[in-house]
Amino acid sequence: MISRRSLITSTATAGALLAANAAFTAVPAAAVVPAGNGKGNNGNGKGNGGPNGRITSFTVISDIQGDLNDFARALQDIAEINPGSAGMAIAGDITPRGYDFEYAQVSKVLDANPKPSTLAWAIGNHEFYVPKYSDPNTLAQATWPNGATEDSLFKSFYTFAGRNTIYNEQLFGDVPVLMIGTEKYMHYHDATLWDEVWMSDAQFAWLEDRLWYWRGRNRPVMVISHHPLPNTVSGSRNKLYMSDYLQTDRLLGLLGRHPDVFLFTGHTHWDLNLSDWYARRVVAGTGNLDGFNVINTGAIQTGWTDNGAGGESVVPGDFNQGLQVEVGFDRVTIKARDFGRKQWIKQIQIPLSGQWS
Numbered sequence: 001m002i003s004r005r006s007l008i009t010s011t012a013t014a015g016a017l018l019a020a021n022a023a024f025t026a027v028p029a030a031a032v033v034p035a036g037n038g039k040g041n042n043g044n045g046k047g048n049g050g051p052n053g054r055i056t057s058f059t060v061i062s063d064i065q066g067d068l069n070d071f072a073r074a075l076q077d078i079a080e081i082n083p084g085s086a087g088m089a090i091a092g093d094i095t096p097r098g099y100d101f102e103y104a105q106v107s108k109v110l111d112a113n114p115k116p117s118t119l120a121w122a123i124g125n126h127e128f129y130v131p132k133y134s135d136p137n138t139l140a141q142a143t144w145p146n147g148a149t150e151d152s153l154f155k156s157f158y159t160f161a162g163r164n165t166i167y168n169e170q171l172f173g174d175v176p177v178l179m180i181g182t183e184k185y186m187h188y189h190d191a192t193l194w195d196e197v198w199m200s201d202a203q204f205a206w207l208e209d210r211l212w213y214w215r216g217r218n219r220p221v222m223v224i225s226h227h228p229l230p231n232t233v234s235g236s237r238n239k240l241y242m243s244d245y246l247q248t249d250r251l252l253g254l255l256g257r258h259p260d261v262f263l264f265t266g267h268t269h270w271d272l273n274l275s276d277w278y279a280r281r282v283v284a285g286t287g288n289l290d291g292f293n294v295i296n297t298g299a300i301q302t303g304w305t306d307n308g309a310g311g312e313s314v315v316p317g318d319f320n321q322g323l324q325v326e327v328g329f330d331r332v333t334i335k336a337r338d339f340g341r342k343q344w345i346k347q348i349q350i351p352l353s354g355q356w357s
């Protein structure tokens with residue numbers, strides 16, 4: 001049987017595409033007090049108060065990968081449960097392969113459905129799969145990159161996202177949202193690598209600056225990245241996802257200093273029903289004994305879970321999951337949502353280390 005990892009890295013068909021560091025502590029979700037009524041909006045729904053002091057709310061999804069019907073259903077459900085949403089972050093794998101016409105199909109769905117006014121796009125590995133094809137209908141892995149240049153893949157993403165850098169900051173209301181991601185598709189640079197994330201010194205310097213800037217204002221910071229960090233949330237202890245970053249320790253060293261950082265990651269498609277959908281990651285040597293927050297985003301297209309033998313298996317039935325995030329003066333509530341069934345799955349409330357200034 002062909003594994004999903006082989007589909008991602010070597011001989012994926014167009015149909016399939018469409019259809020550990022020792023010094024860490026992961027605090028299970030059960031250690032954080034659950035709260036809220038599970039109805040999406042607290043208080044008056046205007047994003048400026050309520051019983052939990054809610055300031056604003058937004059949505060996080062990932063891994064659309066050509067599942068445009070489920071994407072449309074998700075947008076409809078989001079509009080119903082959170083009509084005052086301040087934004088939507090998409091944690092990569094916007095398209096199945098990164099063709100311009102696939103980006104255009106995503107735009108068409110957005111234009112045909114209600115959506116938050118502010119969108120924050122992170123890049124994923126599927127945005128780099130054009131070189132596997134000699135044309136959109138013909139897999140041609142043996143002749144990779146089939147005339148596709150690395151620059152053309154980034155240009156397609158930049159044109160769609162409306163910016164000229166992989167890393168970027170946007171505000172959802174008063175909440176900072178930082179998008180990070182790879183600045184190289186590594187197979188162009190090393191034949192032994194494929195989807196691993198490489199970040200430049202400039203991106204690291206920018207990320208460090210923004211984290212300290214917002215910490216100086218006592219703001220929680222939302223970081224959106226497609227790939228999971230090892231030993232954090234669902235799937236990240238599986239051998240398939242332990243080496244997604246080429247500079248793991250450097251990234252952990254930056255994020256680990258800040259207790260009010262929330263890192264949202266996709267890529268695995270692992271089910272939000274799993275108990276380790278949320279974790280706190282403590283990084284040795286950072287001086288932050290509370291760690292930072294990491295959250296699995298689920299996926300729009302096809303769910304996966306642990307197969308009990310060191311791999312993964314498909315979640316049966318319809319799968320269409322994401323998150324609603326509600327940010328208050330002293331806490332953040334994260335709610336896992338099944339968009340297809342229009343049901344809340346679970347929620348968790350995380351106290352902030354200090355109130356906003």
